[in-house]
Structures are given as C-alpha cells and as structure tokens.
Amino acid sequence: MKFSQSSLTVGELATGQALSVPVFHIAGKDSHAPKVFIQANVHGAEVQGNAVIFQLMKQLEQMDVRGEVTLLPLANPLGINQKSGEFTLGRFDPITGVNWNREYLDHKTDIASWYQQHRHLDDKALIAAYRLQLIESCNAHLNSEWGVTTGKRLAVTLQSLAHQADIVIDLHTGPKSCKHMYCPEYDVAAASLFSIPYTLVIPNDFGGAMDEAAFCPWWQLTEIANSQGRRLKVPVAAFTLELGSQERIDMDDALNDAKGILAYLSQRGVVSEYVQAAEMARYACYLKDYKKFHAPIAGMVEYKAELGHILYSGETLANVLRLDRFGTHEELTELVLNQDCVPILHFASASVYQGTELYKVMTNLFKLNL
Template structure:
C-alpha cells in the first residue's frame, strides 16, 4: 500500500520561497502496535544516496504487512541540497555561518532527577510516554523562542521533534569517499548484525550533537537516573547513523541492498510481520577512541592508494603525495603510511590538499562482531 504524503515547512529563502520537507507515513494495517520508526536522509546536502535507499525501502514496504508506524523524511535539508559551488553540493555546513547541519540538534537541559521524582509513580509505559511528551514539547518551545532561532536550528529541531515520537531512529548519511559503516551506541551493539554494513563504530552514550545522539541520549540518561533510583528501565529508543558509501552518488541497485538491511532490522524489531534475514557477512567493530583521523603532513597532490573498506598493514602505502614544484628533490613523491594496522574507512574527496587537510579516517584495533 502506498504511504500517505504530507509536508512540513522548515524555513523560507531570502527571495520568499518556502522550504518544505516531503514526509511519507506507513500506518499499521490492523490494530497492531509495533515500534514507531523515523528515518531521514540527506541532512548533509551532498549525501544523497540515503534518498535512494528510502525509495527502495518504500517500494518494499508497500508490499509488507506493517505492524508499527513508519515515518520517512528524504531530502531532509533542502537548503543544503540546493547549495551548489562549482560542480559540487556545498552541503555539509550552513554557507553563511559554517555550522555543520548535523550539529544543530537540541541538547535537552532537563533536570532529570527532579523530573523523575515527579513521575516516579507512573508505570514504565506511562513514564516513557510522559518523557516523550516532555522532549517533544521542549523542541516546540525552542522553536517559539522570542528572539528567533537560527536557520539550521529551526531545521534540526523540527526534525528532532518528529524523531522523538519514534522508538527507532535511522539517520542516513554517507562519507566523502567512503565504505559503508554504522554509528552504533555501545548499549545497542547487538543491533549491528542486521544492517548490510561491514564496519561499525561503537560510540559512547553521550551527546555529541548528531541526530542519533539527540535521539537516544535523553533515554539513556533517563535509564541511568532510574537505575540510581532503583528501577530497571529499558532504554526505550534505538538510534543509528548509517553511512552508506560515498557522497554525490546515486546507485539504485546498491540502495536496494541497504533497504533490505534496514528491513532485516525492522523485521527483527517487529515493525513488519515478514521475516527478513540479515545479509550473511562478517562485521567488524571499532571503538570511537580508535577511529583516527590522518591529516596531510605537507601540502600536495594526492593519489589515494589504499582502498576504503580493506585492511591495510602498518607501513603499507596509504597515499602518494606528489609535489610538482619540488621535482628533482627528495620530496617530489612521498609515499605516506601509518604506524599501525588499520582499515581505511573514508578519504577526502579532492586530489589536492593543503597541509593539515584530513586525508583519511581509519579504524584501528578492530574486533569481529558476533552474528
């Protein structure tokens, strides 16, 4: 069955055009009450492949027996998508302020011990519902601020208010030139086995500013406060960021692979009635502290030698750095390598770099995840 369609205005351009988001809803067919799901894509303007994944996912969901409500928001950042600079989408940050579009979510400042005491007599499900309302209202109050809110905050908090309604939040991104990888909070590591993604970054349960953290942190914090008060409250919300290969790329066939991975997770969580098996593949994890950025030690032209997603031994060539201005000297061509084994996950998109440009992000100290 086709999803229902709605839209939400999240901004207005200088010349007066409204910026609206397309929103698609799948409703449970019967009286089912599976978990609610929120999926968004393209918060960074150049990271378009998540839209293709949502497209393939909706094609699949049309044929599914839906048990829980599913909300999908593709093209989530129209301002970022539309901002071109040369033959490239300048979509990672607000072109006026430089602020990363994915660091604009609201960091809730709720006095949790007090809040918990005021709601301690509620049942678990009532408590969860009350907390959810508190979070959504905090977002709405933020948007009504007398002094206004920034363009990026308006967008982000509108998205966040929708995400807070859900039990499962998926934020679809890509890297620059990247293999697929998953941001997964430590407490939810068992979920990584469902997605069609070989590498998982295990992140701490704290707010760093991104959507996944904005979605799960308040719940993890509530659970911690409850624990102190002697109550064992599950972390009611699961949230993940899926990095679906490279930016500025649409591949419908590959999008189907990732749609099926998401479907496997939704099946496991009881959002659809169908049984969908996860892809059989080895999956590896890495703690955020072991996820390292390598910056260009000198400027130059870059041949990216190490393929992303494949192990690279210490000392093997990561990049060749070419300096045509230094031809004839020892620095005309430098092979750069790392002092420890790693898996390169992503690299910079341009082939010429200033000194200090982030060349690669690599995982070190990887471990295999159970399946």
C-alpha cells in the same frame, strides 16, 4: 499498505518562499509495535539515502506493516541546492558555517529532578510523559522570542519528529567512503542485522548528531531510573548509516541497504514478515579507536589505501606529489601508518592543504556476530 504523502516546512528563503520537505507515512496496524522515523540527505551531497528510502517504500508497500513508519527524504532543501559548478557544498550552513548535522538540541533537562516528580508512573506512562517533555522542549526552542538560526530551525524541526519514534535512522554518506555505521554502546548487538560491514561504537553521550539527539535523553532517563532500583530498558534505538560515497546514486546498492534496514525492523516487530540479515563479515571498533590522519604536507594526493580493506603497518597509505620540488627527494612523498588499520574514508579532492583531514581509519577492530 500504501504510503500517504505530506510536506513539512523547515524554513523560509529571503524572498519569502517556504522551504519544505516531503514526508511519507504508513500508520501501521498495531499501536503497540515500534514507531520508526528515517531521514536522509541532511548534508546536501549525501544523496544515496534518498534511493534507500525509495527502495524501502517499494518493499514496505508489499509487506504487512505493524508499526507506524515515517520516512523523510531530501531533508535539507537549502543544503541540497547549495551548488558550486558541478559540486554540492551543502555540509555546512552557509550563514553560520555550522555543520548541518551538529545543530540538534541538547535539552539539558534536569533528569534526576524530572524522574523524582514522575517516578510514580508505570513504565508506559513514564515513557509517554518523557516523550512529551522532549517534544515540548523542541517546540519551545523553535518558538523562542529571540528566534533561532536557519540551521537550528531545520534540525530541531526534524528532531521533534524523531522524538515521536522508537527507532530513528539517519542516512548519510562519506566524501569517498566505504559503508559503515554509528551505533551506541548499549545497543551494539543491533549492528549485526544491517547490511553494513563496519560499525563505530559510540559512547552513550550527546555529541550533536541526530542519532545522539534521539537516544541520549532516553539513556540518561534509564540510568537515573536504574540507579533508583527500577528496571527500565532504553526504549529508543538510533543509528547513523553511512552508505558509501557522496554525489552518487546506486539503486541496486540501495536495495541491499534497504533489505538490511528491513532485517532490523523485522527483528523489532515493525513488519510481520521475517527478513533474513545478510550473511557477511561485520567488524567494529570503539570511537576512541577511530583515528583521523591529517596531511603532514600540502600537495596533490594519490590515494593508495583501499577503503574497507585492511592496511598493514608500513604499507602505503597515500603519495603526495610536489611539482614545485621536482628533482629533490621531496618531489614524491610516501605516507605510511605504523599500525594495522582499516581505512574507512578519505578526503574527496586530490588537492590538499597541509593539515587536511586526509583519512579516517579504524584500529583495534573486533568481529560482530549475528
């Protein structure tokens, strides 16, 4: 099966040119199979997801695709083109300063009242009606008489597409990072299928990101329905995959991650072929155990802890060089943590202010099993 290509307008420049992104689509042959939406490059420097989408398309065109698949690379043209010299800055909307991945709409629907009005519907009709409600809410927001910010227009336009799907995957990277993913608590078993060694198990709550925007409304509906004695499973799955470090493309690595996504899609019945999940150790921790370490002093940092490997209590995390204090005991400061952890990512630059978010580390890890 071959992908069709179209474009989606997500905004306009001051000079009038439209900001558009490519959209690739396969209809699938089974209307009962799950629908999939995958996007990449919402943050300008996080380009590896585009390579993963490319590898996914190459694989899917050789497969028997049962479920509808929509792939949207290069999702943020303004952020991608926000360059300063050789670096891409596109993590924050340059107009408002807001993180591009925190602009999604919290619908704030009165779920209890909505469910009472629609509880007579069977599960299929209930899900269809709620999906329509979410999409209409996005469209109403975009067409507000007061307008919306550049970042909100981009995000809610993407969100309206995501709400049409049963599986939503948002592809990101870290600054300097090992692979990890975000997975909601109710769906943690799914993390054992992706080719990702570390999983952050997040609460079933809205925090502003695409994955939460996709699954939280459905979790809320399910909770209300179950409290009324109805057995309703959460019909939407959503994940954020962090594919290593920003400002890099690795096609072989992208193929490995594409195969991990296909292993999950295979298990969900999106493709007819069976795709074996990679045999690898996978570990997780809860979001409350994902710790941020801020630089206690400013300086030039030598990052010592290896990402994705255990750092034992008392071992060197980093060294901070202060040439202005040469000849004193403060010329080179060793930074250590007093508990075992796995460093997941660190700040991209070796030059840091005091208070810079230097490392993020996972603590209290547990093993995930296939």
